[in-house]
Amino acid sequence: MPGISVSQSGTPGQLTSVFTRGLESQQTQVLIDGIPFNQGLAGQFNFADLTGDGIERIEVERGPQSTLYGPRAAAGTIQLFSRRGDGLESSRPFVVDASSEGGNFGTYRARLVIAGFLGGRRGTDGTDGGKQVSSNTTAVSSDPLIFDYSLAFSRLDTDNQRPNNEYPNTAVLANIGFTAQPLTLTSAGGSAPRFGVLVLYSNSDASSPNTIFDPRPVDNLLTERQLYAPNVEWQATSWWHHRLVLEYDKERQVNNPNDDGFVGPSRATFHRYQLDYQNDIAFTRWLTLTSGVFYENVLVNQDRPLVSQTYGPQARYLKDFTENEAVFAQLSLTPVKDLLFVAGGRYDHFNLFGDVGTFRLAASYFVAPTGTTLRASVATGFSPPTPQDRIFSGGPPDALDPEKTFGYDAGFEQAFFKGRLRFGANYFHNDLSNVIGFNSVTFATLNLGSARTQGAEVFATWEPVRDLQLRATYTYLDAVNTAGGNFGNLAPGARLPRRPRNEAFFRAAYRWPGPLHNLNTSIEAKVVNGREDVTFNALGQAQNFDLGGYTNLRLTADYGINDHLHVYGRVENLTNTSYFEVYGYPTLGRGYYGGLAVHF
Numbered sequence: 001m002p003g004i005s006v007s008q009s010g011t012p013g014q015l016t017s018v019f020t021r022g023l024e025s026q027q028t029q030v031l032i033d034g035i036p037f038n039q040g041l042a043g044q045f046n047f048a049d050l051t052g053d054g055i056e057r058i059e060v061e062r063g064p065q066s067t068l069y070g071p072r073a074a075a076g077t078i079q080l081f082s083r084r085g086d087g088l089e090s091s092r093p094f095v096v097d098a099s100s101e102g103g104n105f106g107t108y109r110a111r112l113v114i115a116g117f118l119g120g121r122r123g124t125d126g127t128d129g130g131k132q133v134s135s136n137t138t139a140v141s142s143d144p145l146i147f148d149y150s151l152a153f154s155r156l157d158t159d160n161q162r163p164n165n166e167y168p169n170t171a172v173l174a175n176i177g178f179t180a181q182p183l184t185l186t187s188a189g190g191s192a193p194r195f196g197v198l199v200l201y202s203n204s205d206a207s208s209p210n211t212i213f214d215p216r217p218v219d220n221l222l223t224e225r226q227l228y229a230p231n232v233e234w235q236a237t238s239w240w241h242h243r244l245v246l247e248y249d250k251e252r253q254v255n256n257p258n259d260d261g262f263v264g265p266s267r268a269t270f271h272r273y274q275l276d277y278q279n280d281i282a283f284t285r286w287l288t289l290t291s292g293v294f295y296e297n298v299l300v301n302q303d304r305p306l307v308s309q310t311y312g313p314q315a316r317y318l319k320d321f322t323e324n325e326a327v328f329a330q331l332s333l334t335p336v337k338d339l340l341f342v343a344g345g346r347y348d349h350f351n352l353f354g355d356v357g358t359f360r361l362a363a364s365y366f367v368a369p370t371g372t373t374l375r376a377s378v379a380t381g382f383s384p385p386t387p388q389d390r391i392f393s394g395g396p397p398d399a400l401d402p403e404k405t406f407g408y409d410a411g412f413e414q415a416f417f418k419g420r421l422r423f424g425a426n427y428f429h430n431d432l433s434n435v436i437g438f439n440s441v442t443f444a445t446l447n448l449g450s451a452r453t454q455g456a457e458v459f460a461t462w463e464p465v466r467d468l469q470l471r472a473t474y475t476y477l478d479a480v481n482t483a484g485g486n487f488g489n490l491a492p493g494a495r496l497p498r499r500p501r502n503e504a505f506f507r508a509a510y511r512w513p514g515p516l517h518n519l520n521t522s523i524e525a526k527v528v529n530g531r532e533d534v535t536f537n538a539l540g541q542a543q544n545f546d547l548g549g550y551t552n553l554r555l556t557a558d559y560g561i562n563d564h565l566h567v568y569g570r571v572e573n574l575t576n577t578s579y580f581e582v583y584g585y586p587t588l589g590r591g592y593y594g595g596l597a598v599h600f
Contacts, residue, residue, distance in 0.1 A: 001060050001062075001473065002426075002473040002475045003021045003455075003457045005475070005477075005498075005499060005500060006018055006581075007019065007025075007581045007582055008048070008581050008582070008585075008587070009581075010162075010165075010209075010582065010585030010586060010587060011158075011160040011162070011586075011588050012048065013048055013167025013169065013204060013207075014048060014167075014206065014585065015046055016046060016048040017044065017046075017047070017498075019498070020060075020076040020078075021062055021407075021453055021455070022453030022455070022477050022479035022499045023076075023432070023453060024075070024383070024403075026042060026044035026072060026386060027381070027383045027403070028072070028073070028075045028076055028077065028078060029073035029077045030077070031069070031078070031079045032079075032080045032081075032198070032227075033198055033229070033231075034243070034245065034276070035198070035229050035247050035274070036069070036071075036072070036274065036296075037249070038072050039251045039270055039272070040253065040268070040270050041300060041302065041387050041388040041391070043384075043386030043387065043389075046223070048204070048206075049204045049223060049225070051111075051156070051169070051171045053113060053152040053153070053154040053173065054083055054113055054175075055082060055083070056081050056082060058080055059079045060077070060078050061077045061079075062075075062428070063075075063076055063408075063409050063428065064380055064381030064430075065077045065360070065379070066358040066379075066381035066382055067328060067330060067345060067359060067379065068290070068328060068330060068344065068346070068360075070326055070348065071296075071324065071383065071384050072383050072384075073381055074381030074382055074383045074403065074405040075405070082175045082198065083113070083115055083150040083152070084115070084148060085117040085149045085177070086148040093118070094115075095599070096112075096598070096599070096600055097598070097599050098113070098597070098598045099111050099595055099596065099597040099598070100595055102595065103591055103592050103594065104592055105159055105160055105591060106159030106166075107159075107591075107593065109154070109155065109157075109595070110155050111152070111155075112152070112153045113151070114152075115149065115150040115151070116148070116149060117146075117147065117148040117149070118146045118147045118148075119146035119147065147177070147179075148176070148194075149174070149176045149177070150173075150175045150176075151172075151174050152171075152172065152174070154170070155168075155169070155170050155171075156168065157169075161586075161588055161589065162209045162212075162215075162586075163209060164207045164209045164215075164216065164217050167204065167206045168205055169202065171202040171203075172200070172201040172202070174197075174198070174199040175198050176196060176197050177194045177197075178195050178196070179192045179194045180192055188238065189238025190234075190235050190236050190237045190238065190240075191234075192234075193232055194232070194234070195231075195232055196230070196231050196232075197228070198229040199227065200225065200227040201226050201227075202225045203222075203225075204223050206222075207220050208221050208255075211585060212586060216259035217259075218259065219257065221254070222253065222256075223251065223253050225250070225251050226249060226250045226251075227250075228247070228248050228249070229245055229246065229247040229248075230245075230246050231243070231244060240279065240281055240282075243276075243277070243278045244276070245277075246274070247276070248271075248272070248273055250269065250271050251269070252267075252270075253267070262308045264307055264308070265304070266302055266304040267304075268300070268301065268302040269300070269301055269302075270298070270300050271299045271300075272297070273297050274296045275294070275295040275296075277293050278290065278291070285334075287334075288331070288332040289329065289331055290329065290331075290344075291328065291330070292327070294324070294325070294327075295324070295325050295326075296323070297321070297322065297324070298321070299319075299320075300319070300321075300387040300391075301317070301318060301319045301320070302317070302319075302391075304316055304317075304318070320390050322350060324348060324349070324350050324351075326348040326349070327346070328347075329346075330343065331344065338367075338368060339363075340363065341362075342363070343360070345359045346359075350402075352398045353384070353385070353401055353402060356382050356384075356404075358379070359379065359380055360378075360380075361377065362375070362376070362378075362379075363375070363376055363377070364376075370414075371414065372412060372414050374411075375409075375411050375412070376410040377409055377410075378407070378408040379406075379407055380405060380406050380407075381404070381405040382403065383402060383405075384402045385403075388445075389436050390445075392445050393444055400436060400447055401434045402434060403435055403436055404432070404433050404434055405432055405433075406433075407429060407430040408428070409428040409429070410427055411426030412424055412425065420462065420463045422461045422462075423458075423459065423460035423461075424458070424460075425456060425457065427454075427456050428457070429453075431450070432450055432451040432453075433450045434447045434450075435447070435450055435451055436448070437449070449481065449482070450481075450482045450483045451479070451480065451496060452479070452480055453477065453480075453499075454478050454479075455476045455477040455479075457473070457474075458473065458474045459471075459472065459474075460472050467510060467513070468509075468510050469507075469508070469509045469510075470507070471505075471506070472505065472507075474503070474504045474505075475500075475502070475504075476502060477501055477502075478501070480494065481495075495532045497533050498531060498547070498581070498582065500528045501530025501531070502549075503527070504525075504528075505524070505526050507522060507525075508522060518559055519558070519559045519560075520557070520559075521555070521556065522555070522556045523554070524553070524554040524555075525553050526552045527550075527551045528550055528551075529549025529550075531546075531548070532547055533580075533582070533583040535583070545583075547580060547583055548579065550577055550579035551577060552577060552579075553573070553574035553575055554570065554572055554574065555570060555574055556568070556570040557569050564599055565596070565597070565598055565599075566596070566598075566599070567594070567595070567596055568594065568595055568597060569592070569595070570592075570593050570594075571593075572588065572590070572591040573589060573590050573591060574590065575590075576589045
């Protein structure tokens with residue numbers, strides 16, 4: 001997607017960050033089925049351990065979204081929606097998808113996804129996953145449903161390219177539900193409530209070779225994640241929808257051995273409890289009110305028994321606790337056909353740094369005669385200090401203020417030839433204040449200054465002939481420090497690190513005719529330039545330097561032997577380009593992968 005940039009510290013398994021419109025990775029809220037999932041000391045989601053197994057779709061919202069999604073949505077949201085058994089067709093109450101693939105760099109991957117239901121299929125109204133507002137919440141109920149399930153298992157093993165670079169990852173995702181048909185308010189147009197539970201587990205034991213300038217031949221980082229989320233979703237009447245989620249998640253990290261002579265071996269744990277309730281009331285077909293309450297508490301601790309005392313007393317045990325309560329409301333108004341207004345506000349209270357208020361105003365209009373969609377929004381967002389920020393602030397727990405964002409955007413989308421050609425563009429602007437940075441002289445985190453990101457996003461899709469699909473995106477980003485010494489003491493006017501000024505993507509996919517009609521191929525190209533990273537001189541002062549650009553090509557092919565069996569392959573980094581996304585961490589060279597997929 002335009003406006004989204006990915007930065008990986010080298011090879012698969014290493015820290016992978018996503019920057020939305022140039023803002024920090026921890027300012028993009030990641031959710032699974034509407035449940036916030038940013039974790040750990042750094043308060044950001046590490047995409048390295050995320051697999052697509054059991055995920056039905058991904059939705060991205062760019063721009064401040066804190067009004068509905070709360071903390072860490074200052075840049076936007078990435079929502080993952082798990083597969084549900086009650087989403088299958090009534091004629092196919094059970095499906096199995098399995099695949100096995102291998103490739104160079106000692107890579108092997110296997111996955112198994114099972115989904116199904118017992119009883120009739122329950123219809124949905126588009127509100128599954130939470131935080132989605134429909135202007136028409138009329139239920140679509142059908143036959144009684146007893147039980148639905150979706151279970152996904154995956155395993156990845158790879159040696160990667162450098163010494164001490166192995167990465168094994170095991171992941172499990174389950175979405176299980178029971179629908180209580182006797183509770184249906186049929187006379188009021190309601191549907192039966194679904195009582196569900198979402199379970200996620202992942203375990204990765206990644207070897208961490210560090211940079212090529214300071215290799216660490218034995219470093220290792222174990223990361224284990226668990227999430228348990230009982231939930232209830234109920235279309236009580238044709239105009240009233242409810243959703244309640246209770247959630248507990250935990251992350252455990254063990255860095256042992258650790259070649260860092262200052263910190264040494266360490267162990268950290270993250271515990272979070274959440275309650276999230278949302279209801280949507282459709283007063284009329286043109287007016288919907290979404291409102292809810294949110295509660296969260298987070299406990300983080302870290303043991304580092306061998307931390308060096310060379311530079312003064314250093315705590316061997318660190319602990320941080322935060323608590324957050326919030327209320328939110330949003331109105332969706334359609335005064336005339338094809339015109340939508342959205343207005344919302346949120347109030348958050350934190351035990352450490354007090355109150356934060358946010359708002360969002362948005363509008364869209366579809367010009368039917370020309371097939372043009374016009375959009376605009378203005379909003380505020382915030383990102384609270386992470387546990388890591390507070391632990392290393394050197395002051396009391398409330399020493400840091402939340403980072404705040406004020407952003408606006410405007411754009412259009414145009415369709416021609418019955419949708420076979422679509423293109424559009426957006427302009428966006430974000431002002432950041434209270435930005436938290438690391439003072440490399442005092443070794444402390446502070447609210448050091450401000451920053452600005454602005455730019456343009458362009459996209460186009462085209463199907464010039466049947467079975468040939470073309471897609472292109474381009475992002476121009478101007479992301480700079482504007483005051484103070486944030487982002488590692490960068491001077492005002494300095495570019496923010498690892499955000500490319502220009503990023504383009506192109507994909508051509510083709511389904512072959514005739515005897516090869518079961519063959520699908522694609523070629524993808526990613527072009528990046530105008531990137532800078534940060535280094536520190538002998539005085540501990542941050543300095544930008546050019547990280548260089550790169551072009552990455554990818555080929556894929558998939559051939560259906562029959563309705564149940566497919567063979568597929570791909571070539572990554574076709575031209576064997578050598579480049580860094582993060583300075584000192586080289587990416588993989590050319591890779592060949594192939595596999596077999598079964599579906600029934």
